[in-house]
Amino acid sequence: MSPLVVDVVLGGAVVWLAWMSLASRDLFRSVILFIVFGLLMALTWVRLEAPDIALAEAAIGAGLTGALLLDAAAQFTRHGAAVPAAGEPAPASPAPAVDGGEEGATRGSLVLGGLAVLALGGMLVFALLRLPSGTEGLTGQVAEELPRSGVEHPVTAVLLNFRAFDTWLEVSVLLLAALAALIVRRSRGVGDAAEPRAADPVLAALPSVLVPLMVLAAGYLLWLGSHAPGGAFQAGAVLASAAVLLLLAGRRSITALGGASLRLALVLGVLAFLAAALATLLGGSLLLELPPARAGTAILLIEAAVALSIGATLAVLFAAARPVPSSGYGSRGEAAPP
Amino acid sequence: MSAFALYSLVGFALFCIGLHGLITRPHLLRKLLALNIMGSAVFLFLVAVAYRNRDAFPDPVPQAMVLTGIVVAVSTTAFALSLARRLHAQTGRTTLAEEQPE
Numbered sequence: 017m018s019p020l021v022v023d024v025v026l027g028g029a030v031v032w033l034a035w036m037s038l039a040s041r042d043l044f045r046s047v048i049l050f051i052v053f054g055l056l057m058a059l060t061w062v063r064l065e066a067p068d069i070a071l072a073e074a075a076i077g078a079g080l081t082g083a084l085l086l087d088a089a090a091q092f093t094r095h096g097a098a099v100p101a102a103g104e105p106a107p108a109s110p111a112p113a114v115d116g117g118e119e120g121a122t123r124g125s126l127v128l129g130g131l132a133v134l135a136l137g138g139m140l141v142f143a144l145l146r147l148p149s150g151t152e153g154l155t156g157q158v159a160e161e162l163p164r165s166g167v168e169h170p171v172t173a174v175l176l177n178f179r180a181f182d183t184w185l186e187v188s189v190l191l192l193a194a195l196a197a198l199i200v201r202r203s204r205g206v207g208d209a210a211e212p213r214a215a216d217p218v219l220a221a222l223p224s225v226l227v228p229l230m231v232l233a234a235g236y237l238l239w240l241g242s243h244a245p246g247g248a249f250q251a252g253a254v255l256a257s258a259a260v261l262l263l264l265a266g267r268r269s270i271t272a273l274g275g276a277s278l279r280l281a282l283v284l285g286v287l288a289f290l291a292a293a294l295a296t297l298l299g300g301s302l303l304l305e306l307p308p309a310r311a312g313t314a315i316l317l318i319e320a321a322v323a324l325s326i327g328a329t330l331a332v333l334f335a336a337a338r339p340v341p342s343s344g345y346g347s348r349g350e351a352a353p354p
Numbered sequence: 355m356s357a358f359a360l361y362s363l364v365g366f367a368l369f370c371i372g373l374h375g376l377i378t379r380p381h382l383l384r385k386l387l388a389l390n391i392m393g394s395a396v397f398l399f400l401v402a403v404a405y406r407n408r409d410a411f412p413d414p415v416p417q418a419m420v421l422t423g424i425v426v427a428v429s430t431t432a433f434a435l436s437l438a439r440r441l442h443a444q445t446g447r448t449t450l451a452e453e454q455p456e
Contacts, residue, residue, distance in 0.1 A: 023357055027364035034368050034391045038375035038384060050387050057394055064361065064405045065412045069397075069420050076428050081390065084428075088383060088435045092448050121378035129377035133370045140366055153407030154415045170414035171421070179418060186422045193429035197436040249425055326425070333432035339443040 026063060030056050043093055047085045054078030067245035068171045071237075075253035080330055083260055084337060091339070166311025168243040175247065176315045180304045184289035187322055194282055194329045197336035205278050206271050206335035213266035223258075223265050230258040238323050242312065248319040252326025259331035270331040282332065285325030288318045361402040368395035380449045382438040386431055393427045 033056060037049035054077045061070035121129075158170050158178070165173035175183050198204070214220040234254040241247025262269035273281065292314060293304050301307070306314050372392030376385055397420045404416035442448055 020355065020357075020360070023360050027360055031364060031367045031371065034371045034394075038371065038379060038388055038391070043381070043383060046384060046387060050390070053391070053394075057398070060361070060364075060398065061401060064357070064401045065408065066401050066404065066417050066420070069401060069417055069424070072421055072424050076424055077390075077394070081428050081431055084432055084435055085383065085387070088439055091439055092383060092442060121380070125378045125380070129374045132377055133374050136373060137366065137370045140369065144362055144366070153404070153413040155407050155409045155411065155413045158414050159410060170411050171417050174414045174418040175421065179415070182418075182422060186425060189426055190429050193433045196433050200433075200436050200440050249421055330428070330432075333429060333436075337432060337436040337439055339439055 023063065026056065026060055030060060043089045044086075047082070047089050050085065051078050051082035054082065068247065068250070071245060071250045072253065075250055075257065076330075079257055080253060080260070080334070083257075084334055087334070087337065164308040164311075166306060166308060166313075166315050167241070169241060169245065169247075171245070172241045172247050172315070176318060177306055177311060180289070180292075180306075180318075183322070184286070184293070184304070187285040187289065187325060190326065190329045191282055191286055194332045194336070197333055201336050201340060203336075203340060205273070205275060206332055207274075208271075208340055209263070209335035209338045210269070210271040211263065211266045214264070219265050220267075223262050223267055226261060227258045230254050230261075234258070234323065234327070238319055239316075241319060242316065248322040249326060251319075251323040253330065255323065255327025256330035256334070259327060260334050263331070263335060270328065270335055273328075278328070278332070281324060281328035283325070284328075285322040288321035288325075292318055356406075358402045358406040361398055361405075365395045365398035365402065368392070368398065382441070382448055382450070383435075386434055386438070389434075390427060390431060393423065397423055 030053060033049055033053040037046050037053055040046045040049060054073060058070045058074040058078065061067070061073055158174060161178065162168070162170055162173055165177045167173050167176070198206075234251040237246040237254060238248060238251040239246075241250075259270045263271060270278075289304075292306070296305050297303055299307075369392055372388045372390075372395060375388035376392065379385060379388065400416040400420050400423075401412075404413040407413040438448070
């Protein structure tokens, strides 16, 4: 039972980081503070005995989200922000880190923000105080059914067996997001997001060392999920990070995948669940009711497909966020980059 | 004060900070950061409830929900970023055009 002072320090640091991240005037600094916030949240998950979530938060919440945000912040600060319509045009700012042109909060939004915080915050406090105080919950039921689920780790059993339908829907949502990003980009793939080989020799050589290790780590995390914290999401996040690293170093990455193989990689997770659903329905059981004898193997196969799919989808989301470099669309109006 | 109470309070503070930032900060990227912070606040509360309900292990159902939530949050953020970057590449703006200053 760790002392409460650790919790107070951790909680206070998390709140302070969130406040500073939103209050900072420098966009780059906001993003960096948010990444640190994500890492401290991972520590909070460890403190609350949720190691699966800590792994996922570190890889996805801090790592991939941080990479996405940094990439976006680089674009926003490189070309400058909006030119104010009134007053003088934005000067060629010698301090590119400050997002010039943004005036900060308006008075109306501050009033609205204060009111919203009071109203919603009040409702939250009211709901919190009315929580039933007995230790209810589903821990007992999960513990009872765990031996028949095919795995030994309770979170994996919930995700891939008891609530497998929710995970199926989640993988579908991920696929939808990738499709939507590609549609916004108006491209059929991400081949044009490829970069030239990085000039920095360390960055150019880094994937040769790291990517094999990351693939190995992803495989280990995948296998680990059956009896310890780990599983498909964490493995998929590590795979996505490897693909993003290759992309940033200018090596062959997700951008090299052609039309058919890209689509297959994206839908593999949804297809795996579909196959399992059809197999259980045709076998006479309920939807996704895995038979205890074969549940372990089935879960491992589904997890492998889901991990590959998550890796591909997150990498595609990263690449698709980058605007098309050709003259597909350029900046209109008077805000021409210098 | 139990760990559950403390982290519920932290989650409440994070939610309020995120909500306030979402409404008051005009830059699209900061609105996304605020949304993510609000999401983390909700996850924190769910995991605190799971911790409170622990027996041999913490309640795995809220933890599975949070795991799902993290993945959905990153895909939402990624899509929102692709929209924001497209908006910026096409118009040079990083804020939503609410009212014209003139």
